[in-house]
Amino acid sequence: MVDVKGIANPLFLREEELRQAIEMLFFAYRDFTGEPDAMLADLGLGRAHHRVIYFVGRNPGITVSELLKILRITKQSLSRVLSHLVEEGYIVQRPGERDRRQRLLTLTQKGVELERRLTANQRERIATAFRNAGAEAVQGFNLVLHGIIDPEDRRRFDVPGTGGPLGAARLKAGAGKR
Amino acid sequence: MVDVKGIANPLFLREEELRQAIEMLFFAYRDFTGEPDAMLADLGLGRAHHRVIYFVGRNPGITVSELLKILRITKQSLSRVLSHLVEEGYIVQRPGERDRRQRLLTLTQKGVELERRLTANQRERIATAFRNAGAEAVQGFNLVLHGIIDPEDRRRFDVPGTGGPLGAARLKAGAGKR
DNA sequence: CCCTTTACGTCAACCATGTTGACTTACTTT
DNA sequence: AAAGTAAGTCAACATGGTTGACGTAAAGGG
Incomplete structure (x- = not known):
């Protein structure tokens, strides 16, 4: 201890x-x-x-x-x-x-x-x-806040064209991971 | 228009x-x-x-x-x-x-x-x-949320040793900018 | 040492905003 | 025609905010 x-x-x-x-x-x-x-x-x-x-x-x-x-x-x-x-x-x-x-x-x-x-x-x-x-921090902010929201309401923030949540923010974050 | x-x-x-x-x-x-x-x-x-x-x-x-x-x-x-x-x-x-x-x-x-x-x-x-x-997003989340809080209460999140808010998060973000 | 200030508590009244439950009206769907 | 749905209403109640007035005990400054 x-x-x-x-x-x-x-x-x-x-x-x-x-x-x-x-x-x-x-x-x-x-x-x-x-x-x-x-x-x-x-x-x-x-x-x-x-x-x-x-x-x-x-x-x-x-x-x-x-x-x-x-x-x-x-x-x-x-x-x-x-x-x-x-x-x-x-x-x-x-x-x-x-x-x-x-x-x-x-x-x-x-x-x-x-x-x-x-x-x-x-x-x-x-x-x-x-x-x-700064812009990067904003993306992180969006991503985390999005994850705190109940799943059923997350889709309110989906951006139609992007096929994912939060539009460009998610695309960019996702790109860095894969 | x-x-x-x-x-x-x-x-x-x-x-x-x-x-x-x-x-x-x-x-x-x-x-x-x-x-x-x-x-x-x-x-x-x-x-x-x-x-x-x-x-x-x-x-x-x-x-x-x-x-x-x-x-x-x-x-x-x-x-x-x-x-x-x-x-x-x-x-x-x-x-x-x-x-x-x-x-x-x-x-x-x-x-x-x-x-x-x-x-x-x-x-x-x-x-x-x-x-x-992810860790980067968390730092962004902290930094933005910190900025939304009234200045007089921001210092509650200062980390003594680091000389700035949010400890490591801020140090890293600041390093990228300067 | 008195006097003022401070930390905390209390009583009372009021207001905003949430709840449950029961019921109605108008319209849509089967 | 019957059942279901969208919306509204009335009533009673709970929580957690507010202001205002007042009280007590302790601290601190002249």
């Missing part, structure tokens, strides 16, 4: 490395959401509203059930937030054409503007981190 | 790249916390308890105010969670030696065991992602 934490013990390094990752994920998420949360609070909205606005903006015409799958919350929980956003004029609903039971969701101009303001903050934070870390 | 999304437009690629990062961060965090949350629910605990247990385990003898700085919540909010954990025997408090106003927090054996179970899950998820992505 000598040298438990010494350099000769790979298990300690591994444990330490993994704990660092756990903590960085916590701090990064905390800070990543902090500023948008403050902006939202000024408008009487919360983080839940942000998530809805983000994913509706990203997937115009998305159905309620698709949105529920992404957010992994109940429809009752979504309902409170979504109906508020509709009442306040951030989002419009229209019936689906093929299936008229569906309510297709789209941002209004007001919604688009809010989404832009909120996302600009997050984008800027990430852009700075990307710039400082 | 032709070719707005075409390959000739670097702004579109950049925007898309940043949005992918935003979304991956959301999905990764969602899935990273999902399974521990379910374990905690069986014990009548929540994610807030997990965070406290984690950081007390990681920093034995931490003071309440240090913990508050990490979590960025109010003491009233922490109090509810922390006193519950003390009552249930996961954490013990003892007065500080130099400053007897302080309550130094430490996990009990019961607390250590719970912490291990919860963290094992997250560690496994990250370890798998690390293994599949």
Whole structure:
């Protein structure tokens, strides 16, 4: 039991490395959401509203059930937030054409503007981190984060033409291995 | 205004790249916390308890105010969670030696065991992602995540001997640039 | 030695956002 | 026509954040 934490013990390094990752994920998420949360609070909205606005903006015409799958919350929980956003004029609903039971969701101009303001903050934070870390690091970041996500949702990041996840990032990483 | 999304437009690629990062961060965090949350629910605990247990385990003898700085919540909010954990025997408090106003927090054996179970899950998820992505990708992941964190908390990840953040990861990345 | 500051705790009220369960309406599918 | 599906609604409840006010004990500076 000598040298438990010494350099000769790979298990300690591994444990330490993994704990660092756990903590960085916590701090990064905390800070990543902090500023948008403050902006939202000024408008009487919360983080839940942000998530809805983000994913509706990203997937115009998305159905309620698709949105529920992404957010992994109940429809009752979504309902409170979504109906508020509709009442306040951030989002419009229209019936689906093929299936008229569906309510297709789209941002209004007001919604688009809010989404832009909120996302600009997050984008800027990430852009700075990307710039400082360099292109290779960004690929590594994408690859690891991709692997942390549940398999069923990884395919959201597949890029159609490339036949693999994450488009060019994956192609390049894969090339280096094979 | 032709070719707005075409390959000739670097702004579109950049925007898309940043949005992918935003979304991956959301999905990764969602899935990273999902399974521990379910374990905690069986014990009548929540994610807030997990965070406290984690950081007390990681920093034995931490003071309440240090913990508050990490979590960025109010003491009233922490109090509810922390006193519950003390009552249930996961954490013990003892007065500080130099400053007897302080309550130094430490996990009990019961607390250590719970912490291990919860963290094992997250560690496994990250370890798998690390293994599949490769060592270089892990360094990139660390470097980018580090850059996303607010500067005042980045130093938590500095490694004493190396004179820079993230120990070896940073040394290697820096060597390539200079 | 007093006085101020600090570390921590507590009570109370409120809010955002998640849950479960039961039920309805409208539409699609078989 | 019957069954299934998409969405909404009402109600009750839990967790974990917030602000504000106040209390206690210890530390530290004049």
